[in-house]
Amino acid sequence: METIDHKRATDAWQAAQDYTKDHVNAAKSLPALIINSGLMQVLAFCHDKDKESEDVARRLRRWLAGRFDWIRSDEFEPFMESLMNATPAQFRDVNREAMAWLKWLRQVAPARQKGGV
16 A cells, blocks of 8 residues: 555656756755745746746646645646635645655655756
8 A cells, every 4th residue: 555655755756757957956945945935935936937946846736736636726827826715724734745745856856867966
């Protein structure tokens, strides 16, 4: 039987399969940014930053949308609207899950990095 942690690890491993150094840097920085600024602010920042940051944020949104049926879509605008309409408990759960998935991504991304360090 597959645990949720195993599912997170598998998804993060697959997400990072073609990561470059810039993807790895984005993956490593997101947890601290979320702690300091908040999940929605960081997702908005990534959406407007660079391709690699948006790629990492898109995979995070995809994972979260798959975990929570009340999130309408993994596309940026409907995802953000879902978070804006979330209850405080739902929002806490999404934040907790985002950090748990990113913990795995931070660890596996360097191992999957393409093009050297």
